Amino acid sequence: MTTVSEFVIQRIKDWGVSRVFGFPGDGIGEFDGALGKTERDGTGIEYVRPTHEEICSLMATAHAKFTGEVGVCVATSSPGAFHMINGLYDAQMDNQPVVAIVGQQGLASIGTFTQQTSDLERVFADVACYVETVTTPEQVQAVVDTAFRTAILRKQPAVVILPHDVQGMKFDGPPVAHWVSRSSGAAPSTRIVPEASVVRRMADIINAGEKVTFLVGAGAQGSTDVVLEAAKRAGAGIITALRGKDVISADVPFHTQQVGLLGSLPSLHQIQRCDTIVLLGTNYPYGEYLPKDGQARGVQVDLKPESMGIRYPTELNVWGDVGATLEAVLPLLTQKTDLSWQEGIADEMRGWEDEMRKQAEIVYDDGVNPRRVIQAVNDHLPEGVTVTADAGTTADWYGHHIRLKRGMRGDMSGRLATMLAAMPYAVAAKFARPDRPVVCTIGDGAFQMLGMNELITVKKYQKQWANKQFVVVIMHNDDLGQVSWEMRTEDGNPMWRGSQDVETMDYAGYAELLGFRGIQVHSDDEVEAAVTAAFAFDGLTVIDAYVSRNVPPLPPHITAEYAINTAKALLKGDPVELDVVKDTAQAFASETLDRVKGALHLGGDRHDDTRHDDTKHDDTKHVGTDEK
Template identity: 45%
Template sequence: MSQATSDFFVQRLKAWGVTRIYGYPGDGINGVLGALQRVEGTDKGIEFIQVRHEEMAAFMATAHAKFTGELGVCLSTGGPGATHLITGLYDAKADHVPVLAIAGQAETTVRGASYQQELNLDRMFADVADFVQEAVAPAQLRHLVDRGLRVATARNGVTVLILPKDVQDMAWEEPARAHGFTRSGPGYTRPRVVPHHADLARAAAVLNEGKKVAVLIGAGARDAANEVVAVAETLGAGIAKALLGKDVVPDDIPFVTGAIGLLGTQPSSDMIEGCDTLLMIGTGFPWAEFLPPDGQARAVQIDIAPEMLGLRYPVEVNLHGDAGETLRALMPLLERKTDRAWQNGIVAAMENWHRTLKGRAMADASPVNPQRVVYEMSPRLPANAIVTSDSGSCANWYARDWQVKRGQRGSLSGGLASMGAAVPYAIAAKFAHPTKPVVALVGDGAMQMNNMAELITIQKYWQRWADPRLIVCVFNNEDLNEVTWEQRIMEGNPRFPTTQSLPDVPYARFAEMLGLTGIFVDDPEQVGPAWDRALAADRPVVLEVKTDPSVAPLPPHVTLEQAKGFLSSMVKGDRGTASVLADTARQIIGGVRERL
């Protein structure tokens, strides 16, 4: 019996190293599912993980790429299944990770006929994908796979392959050695990319002349952690981290100042404001208002993506190269600074900041201070733990209160900042690293949006994992809290209950209904013991904490306009929990710093 085109397709994916696909079935992709079934359980097989929704499959593929460095793969049927993928694929695009999406399609014979579930998917995916093609003949599929996966891997981007139902089931035909055919092959190895020596010398001159050097890193510095620390030590610099670079270097290094930006720390903000030289490594940090004013600092930037160079700040020396390779080539040209006053000041500022964090986390709230939830989690996590976070106010506590240890990993939807990514990220982390404990920090808005359904996916698969610990920590404050505070601070409007109030859902009890462990906490003194219990559990846990929505996720420095906005919201009748809001007002008034 002749081989089906879908069988060749699965074999080709395997040849490219694909081992796992996250997806949801449908008749538009049944040919590929049949091919997966025919090799299931063999050395030619690819593991298929059934999710609750195609958007979650795309988030999982993105997280797989982030936590392994490999290509992530997701799959859907055509029509609505394919449209559901789009948000998760934009997450991959925004955070520069390689993902392949496989989408079904109506038969080629009805294309253009407004047939059921027939959409022009190639047009729909054109913006999100670096490579998108619809197969129309079996002999075409070989080069579509080879080129598409090579593009995704080389560009850290998205490839979408669209497979009509009839093409999937056609007999496989190798492309002929004839005019009108092309014969491709699999395989790609990333090259060594290092700037010219003359450019390295120019960069070294800038850095050597600096008296107050600040280093800002992102996810692109992940494979260069040791080099980053060595450069900072040589230059007497501090290291600030963009959100996606939070896990690149550990926070117990005295001159690491933590996150920067709206979710960042005061020492990071002060360091960037005070520096005369800035070294940016592997970061597309979006908020340029947190970078020095034009002309204040000379800047050097290193990035593997040339389109990101000089994008946020007028950089004097742009170095197109791999972070690790470039830093290793740069190091011999750097001069060790003997004056350590700048770096010592950064260390002292961080010591004060840690006391500030503790004070904020332990402050009274009604009932539980959300900062305390992550503050209590941080020292209890094993050195190999993985932490994911959703977007929203919980991302503030992830950014500030989790102190990363060497060996820990973490991520979230960075550039896209999409709600609903934390639990699918955590699931993908468990499949990628089944021996490691994983924690997802989730707001109740994201939990209700789509993460509750993925608890069913956890229930379906958790017994496969060597270490069953996956903790979904839900901040239950009955409020879309990040937007509530944006309404107050940025717009000067009081909380708008019509848009902001959420139903009070019993998340822990829902977990117990699924056969998982549920833990509910509404007493601040029980937060630490609850983490101990969750980390000792023999199965996944939903840790539901009743948190206070009136604890403000303040930026490191509050501008005069933000202070006016907040006070305006109070004047208009937004009091909430009076004691906490009054304390927030005092923090704002005392911390106002006009940014000129």
């Protein structure tokens, strides 16, 4: 006899699933039992059990990103289901196909307020593109197939709810009968190509441009070669969105990395000076870093219709797969003979890279320079590595200093930008590519959330990975650093220790308790040796870097608004005011600092009485930082 659970397991295998990320509970118990049975007889799916259901859904999202397959996560009814929601929103907001299989109490319990019974369809209605409860064996085939098909086509999460008693019911296949659907398990193609007239218009717009910029996102994954060929013919510069960082190799000279808060000055200059912008598979969210209205003709190519024409008034919106669309456009592109635009971009980028290294070499007296740590990591990245970054200042350093070459992968929680995702992403990457090294860059606040737990998961599974190299780089500054800077720069408020301080602990020692290698870094001159040792070790190494909390992760061309708001925050009594001003002075050019000084009225009135601490600082101390 085949049960509903056994059928579902076989069906998801037919959809190409070889691994699920799950956490058990009685609401999904019959299904888990069937998974265990197939594991014992060697016909099953690999079951990875991390330490929390939220980790399961984040790992499923990362699996989809790193493999191109559908990610699958499994959890029990109400509490387990609720825990998975954050990771499913990560899949939704980063356009990833994920299917969640969620338990429910028995059919008779639904609507009767019994323990761990809730309206799961209503709970998941916002996050999922498709959510359905299986109430009969005859229905299950159609529900599972629809969930996978919809997740793939819409690039969104879908949810299948299996009540506990339905999981164990006999399954004979859907009969040929009224009201019964017999569904297809054939995977659909998403290589959509626009009609010929649209392709011609797109080529005409690109050909007419003299200063063309391609803004490339994660939606162009798998299209590297055709994007590069199109850019070469158009004489275009390339900017990558943060999640598209690994689509274009860092050694392409006219690739200027990101734009905006986490970007480069050459990228900003491209945006300010281009006459044509082509958005390829990106929903880049910061409109203030896109061309001004009327400055540039715009084309956008995307598989998500709702993402098109929403950030910039594009002239042409193309519904299609980036690679397939560019393959159609390529023969119609005229080879530019004047490459001065592209060559100028490449020349400026070489200067920017020198500037980034200079920023990494600055020595602060209140902690290790975080830029130096990430620059050293970048300099040691091995071939085929996957690098993950967390939300927070680690994302800034990742954008500014990590340079991914062809064959390397990198990703993070993008539009959701949830904290702690870097660790489950890194572990999922290790499962996806067990023969390749992984680097996780994460802040201490995010590591304390659930990241620490995942060292336990690594301990459980690392023996099955051919390459065990796993480097965890913790930015240890006892501060929720990104939020502290956002309070200053966006709202003009001082950093508030009550919300921002992170309780310190020995992360390297914690790693050693689990049998891993832990290295503490307390000074800049220890960085190189620590990173070298980590990449020489075939196992997990935690680099516990005690970095300054005051190095500003601000945009490459700081705006007057940011400068003025930072000044307001200091005037209101930022508890680390002197270090903020001092470290900002060291990090930014005098042109930027002049703005901050002007906003602070330095050399004028004294503001000692507004500070929260007991130490009074002369204005001359602030002025004196300019000499550094």
